Amino acid sequence: MKQSFSLLKSIGCAFKGHQYVVTHVVNERVQEYCCTGCKKEITNDIYGNLQPLDALNERINKALNELAIKKNRRSIAA
Numbered sequence: 001m002k003q004s005f006s007l008l009k010s011i012g013c014a015f016k017g018h019q020y021v022v023t024h025v026v027n028e029r030v031q032e033y034c035c036t037g038c039k040k041e042i043t044n045d046i047y048g049n050l051q052p053l054d055a056l057n058e059r060i061n062k063a064l065n066e067l068a069i070k071k072n073r074r075s076i077a078a
């Protein structure tokens, strides 16, 4: 996780709440988000639960994204 995590900004987020924007669409269900305040990265899993975007979730999302791309290619070819 390459991020400039700021303690001060994360305290601001604790008061105001995180302001997440979508940074990466993995597939139709899973997206990655980044907080514009503290740069905290999260993702939702296939069950819709929010998870921190750690190394494991990054790997899972990469695999899901590759699957989604393959699926798209197939549906275009068909």
Ligand SMILES: [Zn+2]
Pocket (backbone or CB within 6 Å): 009, 010, 013, 017, 018, 019, 035, 036, 037, 038, 039, 040
């Ligand atoms: Zn935040």
